Amino acid sequence: MTDHLDNAHLAALPASIDRPLYDRAAITPGIVHLGLGAFHRGHQAVAVDDCLAAGATDWGIVAASLRSPDTRDALKPQDGLYTVVDRDSDGDRFRVIGAILDVLVAPEDPAALVRRMADPATRIVSLTVTEKGYTRRSDGTLDEDHPDIRHDLANLSAPRSTLGFLAAALEARRAAGIAPFTLLSCDNLPANGATLKGLLTRFAALRSDAFGAYVRDHVACPSTMVDRIVPATTDGDRDLVAAALGVRDAWPIVTEPYFSWVIEDDFPLGRPDIRTPGVVFVEDVAPFELMKLRLLNGAHSALAYSGLLLGHDNVAAAFHDPDARAYVDVLWSESAATLPDAGLDSDEYCRRLAIRFGNRALRHKLDQIGTDGSEKLPQRIAMPLAENLAAGRPARAEAAAIAFWIAALERRGAGAFAFTDPRLDRLTALAVNPDAEAAAGDILALLGLGTQLEAARALVAPTLRDIRSDGVREVMRRLVRGG
Ligand SMILES: NC(=O)c1ccc[n+]([C@@H]2O[C@H](COP(=O)([O-])OP(=O)(O)OC[C@H]3O[C@@H](n4cnc5c(N)ncnc54)[C@H](O)[C@@H]3O)[C@@H](O)[C@H]2O)c1
Numbered sequence: 001m002t003d004h005l006d007n008a009h010l011a012a013l014p015a016s017i018d019r020p021l022y023d024r025a026a027i028t029p030g031i032v033h034l035g036l037g038a039f040h041r042g043h044q045a046v047a048v049d050d051c052l053a054a055g056a057t058d059w060g061i062v063a064a065s066l067r068s069p070d071t072r073d074a075l076k077p078q079d080g081l082y083t084v085v086d087r088d089s090d091g092d093r094f095r096v097i098g099a100i101l102d103v104l105v106a107p108e109d110p111a112a113l114v115r116r117m118a119d120p121a122t123r124i125v126s127l128t129v130t131e132k133g134y135t136r137r138s139d140g141t142l143d144e145d146h147p148d149i150r151h152d153l154a155n156l157s158a159p160r161s162t163l164g165f166l167a168a169a170l171e172a173r174r175a176a177g178i179a180p181f182t183l184l185s186c187d188n189l190p191a192n193g194a195t196l197k198g199l200l201t202r203f204a205a206l207r208s209d210a211f212g213a214y215v216r217d218h219v220a221c222p223s224t225m226v227d228r229i230v231p232a233t234t235d236g237d238r239d240l241v242a243a244a245l246g247v248r249d250a251w252p253i254v255t256e257p258y259f260s261w262v263i264e265d266d267f268p269l270g271r272p273d274i275r276t277p278g279v280v281f282v283e284d285v286a287p288f289e290l291m292k293l294r295l296l297n298g299a300h301s302a303l304a305y306s307g308l309l310l311g312h313d314n315v316a317a318a319f320h321d322p323d324a325r326a327y328v329d330v331l332w333s334e335s336a337a338t339l340p341d342a343g344l345d346s347d348e349y350c351r352r353l354a355i356r357f358g359n360r361a362l363r364h365k366l367d368q369i370g371t372d373g374s375e376k377l378p379q380r381i382a383m384p385l386a387e388n389l390a391a392g393r394p395a396r397a398e399a400a401a402i403a404f405w406i407a408a409l410e411r412r413g414a415g416a417f418a419f420t421d422p423r424l425d426r427l428t429a430l431a432v433n434p435d436a437e438a439a440a441g442d443i444l445a446l447l448g449l450g451t452q453l454e455a456a457r458a459l460v461a462p463t464l465r466d467i468r469s470d471g472v473r474e475v476m477r478r479l480v481r482g483g
């Protein structure tokens with residue numbers, strides 16, 4: 001098959017394939033998205049596509065990659081079109097998304113991206129740049145020693161970092177008297193909007209006090225809770241989509257049917273009227289976000305490291321392992337105890353999670369979830385662990401999640417597994433220490449446990465010793481038995 005998906009092939013797709021029925025040529029951009037990975041295409045772009053289908057014309061997306069040209073190379077020949085496959089045990093549903101109008105590759109022409117962001121038509125800049133794209137230190141403050149940050153503070157005409165691009169565009173808008181865009185973080189960070197605002201304000205203040213005050217006082221950064229499992233695309237997915245469409249799609253997205261997006265409604269320059277089921281506008285996203293980060297993402301990370309050590313390859317396989325499944329129940333009960341009493345039903349959320357994690361049709365690789373643990377575990381595991389320890393509540397399953405991570409890092413250092421981490425060399429060097437007390441203490445020190453560091457070590461170190469001597473399965477069984 002040589003033909004590929006593009007505007008010219010839309011009309012001839014099989015009738016079963018949903019596709020944009022609006023006039024794409026009439027859509028103008030209103031959103032710039034940074035970090036054109038799988039998640040944006042399977043989540044926010046779908047909701048924007050719904051708005052365009054409902055008649056909006058000025059909320060198209062110009063997406064940018066801050067790193068590799070791969071998504072541009074795949075999508076540009078396709079006029080920005082790509083397929084989203086909703087997949088569960090009932091089968092696959094295919095939909096072609098038309099919301100992405102153009103794709104920029106920032107390193108090739110940083111000024112072009114800054115111009116696009118500074119254009120008055122751009123009213124929202126959204127982000128999925130992964131946790132490490134925020135250039136935070138482990139204490140959450142701006143990593144002022146990060147090479148990209150140092151570069152951008154000195155040369156904002158050709159930025160490299162996420163914060164550098166945002167600052168360059170905001171400086172240009174400020175100079176031209178154009179009000180700032182709204183910044184919409186869609187990454188899995190606690191208080192992602194407020195976190196981004198704090199980091200950007202600090203970056204701007206390092207440029208000048210006046211610019212720092214401008215960002216602090218004038219840039220809206222609503223927080224969001226984003227929830228949809230979107231695994232990395234495989235070649236098998238590409239073949240399956242080609243068979244369904246009758247043309248090749250270089251980069252389709254496969255996801256679960258579940259869709260949730262909780263957004264603080266603070267958009268001074270307006271926003272699309274998103275009515276996609278699962279989208280909720282609220283005043284305070286914090287309770288939703290804590291529940292999702294600690295129950296979904298916490299269990300995901302714990303399953304990633306323990307599952308790999310047990311010989312599994314994907315979430316569903318690990319979750320159907322009876323010992324891992326029973327362990328996750330204990331983890332959920334510990335983490336749920338830390339959630340604020342905000343009227344959300346965490347038991348129901350976990351019941352739903354069990355169905356989502358058990359979706360065998362979706363092969364979500366444990367190595368993908370295990371990647372960037374040092375950026376993920378603080379908010380997913382370490383924060384609820386510290387809160388439980390401070391309150392004298394049970395926390396052994398949370399501590400075990402960190403011990404699983406250390407044991408997996410140890411094996412990673414010996415060549416097993418494929419997950420990576422910006423601090424991988426340092427982490428593996430610490431993890432291989434035969435002295436479990438020292439390994440646990442050194443690694444916990446990177447997770448921001450504050451005053452609970454020693455108490456956490458007292459739980460993690462013996463668990464790590466037990467994993468080393470008796471294996472993960474035995475440790476899970478003892479933990480579940482309460483022994
Ligand atoms: N995939 C999911 O299931 C899911 C669900 C909810 C939230 N998210 C959030 O979205 C993020 C991206 O997930 P994805 O599935 O799109 O991943 P992906 O690997 O497909 O894409 C990651 C994107 O981030 C960019 N990036 C990586 N490091 C960067 C850096 N240092 N600076 C700037 N950009 C950088 C990459 O170039 C790429 O565009 C996650 O880290 C998470 O915070 C993902």
Ligand SMILES: O=C(O)[C@@H](O)[C@@H](O)[C@H](O)[C@H](O)CO
Nearest residue numbers: 226227228229230297300369
């Ligand atoms: O670390 C990971 O990759 C996962 O835990 C998340 O991307 C997860 O799939 C999403 O947050 C689900 O909404």
